[in-house]
Amino acid sequence: MKRALAIMVGAALILLLATLTLVVMPYLQMTAEQVPPELKPYTEQQLRGRQVYIANGCMYCHSQQPRDPAFAPGDRDRGWGRASVPGDYAYDQPQLLGTMRTGPDLFNIGARQPSIDWQLMHLYSPSALVKDSIMPPYRFLFRHVEQLEEGDKLVNIPAPHGPKTGYIVATEDALALAEYLLALDHSYPAPTLPQPEQPKD
Amino acid sequence: MTPTIAVLLIITFLLSTVGLLLLIWSIANNQFSHGQAAARTIFSPGEEGHSEDPARPAETAFTGDNLDQTEALEARWIADQSSRAAVLTWLSSSVFWLLLGSVFGLMSSIKMHLPEFLAASEFLTFGRVRPVHLNAVTYGWASMAGIGVALFLIPRLFKTSLAGGKYAVCGALIWNIGLILGLGAITLGLSDGEEWLEFPWQIDVLFVVGGALCAVPLLLTAANRQVEHLYVSSWYLMAALVWFPILFFIANLPFTFPGASGAAVNWWFAHNVLGLWVTPIGIGIAYYMIPKILGKPIISYQLSLIGFWALALFYSQVGIHHIIGGPIPTWLVTLSIVHSVMMSIPVITVAINHHGTMMGNFGRLKDSPTLRFVWIGALMYTVASLQGSMEALRSINVITHFTHYTVAHAHLGMYAFLSFILFGAFYFIMPRLTNWEWPWRGLISLHFWLVSVGILIYVVSLTLSGWKQGLALLTADLPFMDIVRMTLPALKARTLCGLLMTLGHLVFAFHFVAMLMRRGKAKEQATLFRPSTKEVAR
Structure with a gap:
């Protein structure tokens, strides 16, 4: 039994070391980072929108992390914004950095497309606004009504993408999601510069 | 120099010192003596030179040239039979999840170039189908098949019967319930929101329990083992079964890692699922x-x-x-x-x-x-x-x-x-x-x-x-x-x-x-x- 135990304990200790370097130390360092003063906490509606974003897996196609132009200039040149810093994510629980860019980066989508009508139309029918878009339509976040009622948020869908009769109305979820997307605006200056590549000392 | 780098340097120094001491100790105690003899522990006496592949057509199975050898083979046959219920439970489950995972993978793939495909239902939107695919093939197919094969190899490697197989059967049931609930939660939009960690943390508890129940037969069988040397496959399998629960537990701690530090934990975990879980199982096999x-x-x-x-x-x-x-x-x-x-x-x-x-x-x-x-x-x-x-x-x-x-x-x-x-x-x-x-x-x-x-x-x-x-x-x-x-x-x-x-x-x-x-x-x-x-x- 001795050796079997030695292998298992040794294996666990090595993992513990990795946990120390990859989990504990980054946690200590990053949670101590300065939060940019211009960064606003999410409103309740935006938080709800964030949950819709999570539930429908937006992050499997969209990242939220523009990179340093010195490293990947395309990120800045496409207008996706300055490189993000840990402080930008202070209110993000869980983080939604993403690892795929089937669609564009969304870290500053609120600055690029500040119109809620655009966001709602795009969610209802992406290909109506972006030709050949492969983003799935989120029609299930909208209601199709014959008569508008007071307080309904009407979404004008250009033909032929909308229904033949009646109106398309945004649900609370669609509005919340659009508000969350509009809140994705990190165009303020970063107090801590994106860490430059340093030679090891 | 930031404090972090100072800590890193100190850790590196301590580690290398410990590593050096370990090396000196192992040389002094002749720990490197395992030679090719150890590599032969997987063969029954006299079996070396004979192929064992039950799936092969026209195979002459080695049945031993004398009584000792035949007895050794019969002991192995008994060892194989001892793990039967446990192994079949894990393997059958894994085949089911493989099929389900494949269908969801295919669906995700179609959706990538035909965005209107099955787009009407929120339950089948791309952003839910894709994580169902990933979780079904990772935790359903790969993990369950891996554990099943490990349960088969453990008695063979330890040359004894599997002890406590019913714990593993029980573990499989709990694991399957976890998968059904977890995949259901993703479909309903109740994802935890991080890649590889989508299952709600309340459901993750089931995987920890299910996995821990598999550790029981591993430990019991290891205690009964009839071999002098542990063959390298058992090193990989034992380590994998130690690593996975620790990883899974830490990474799924709810409300612990905010913001960007959560990303570090997310990928520390996700890559370790590959590196410290499925890779050692694959290499060990x-x-x-x-x-x-x-x-x-x-x-x-x-x-x-x-x-x-x-x-x-x-x-x-x-x-x-x-x-x-x-x-x-x-x-x-x-x-x-x-x-x-x-x-x-x-x-x-x-x-x-x-x-x-x-x-x-x-x-x-x-x-x-x-x-x-x-x-x-x-x-x-x-x-x-x-x-x-x-x-x-x-x-x-x-x-x-x-x-x-x-x-x-x-x-x-x-x-x-x-x-x-x-x-x-x-x-x-x-x-x-x-x-x-x-x-x-x-x-x-x-x-x-x-x-x-x-x-x-x-x-x-x-x-x-x-x-x-x-x-x-x-x-x-x-x-x-x-x-x-x-x-x-x-x-x-x-x-x-x-x-x-x-x-x-x-x-x-x-x-x-x-x-x-x-x-x-x-x-x-x-x-x-x-x-x-x-x-x-x-």
């Missing part, structure tokens, strides 16, 4: 199957042990290469890149052993289904790992990150490496457990060709297309939608591959069920002791 089928021990046993500890040390720290260029400290990224490159050491030691043992025996790939699947899996491990080390370099990563290239790489690892080895292990194990022949050997070939052609086109098309996509994304010269259009042919090709692989899985599952139902021709003796087909013909 290959380390058993290849020498067993060839009837000759691996060529360098010492090297295999170095490979094991190097894997443990380096693989555990590579995860952050998934966020190169992201909003995390530079030292953290650099640490992971260094370890990713260092991974070439264990990869090369494993490659020398796996492929070196195969030298001069490649002809056997023609007749042995298990060897064909396992060796191709081992080869793809070498390829995928070296590719992974390259991908971690900043200059390569800046192109491949965020593209389909990474998706191709992930499938090269999880499918061409791991799943192939698991398929091979299935073909080896099932006849031993059920004492029944594979009913239609042609189906094994059909399965092999469907999945091989499928994964080949998959990896080649997405790798090329992903690379072009990455180069185009580096600058803003090309409008984004033009890049999307550029990737469409590869996305369509992937649907074709997904179809081929899913068909292959249907063939495999059908054959597996036929095996359980004892279809095909009957035979009088246990597979191990059957007379060779040739003799019968005479």
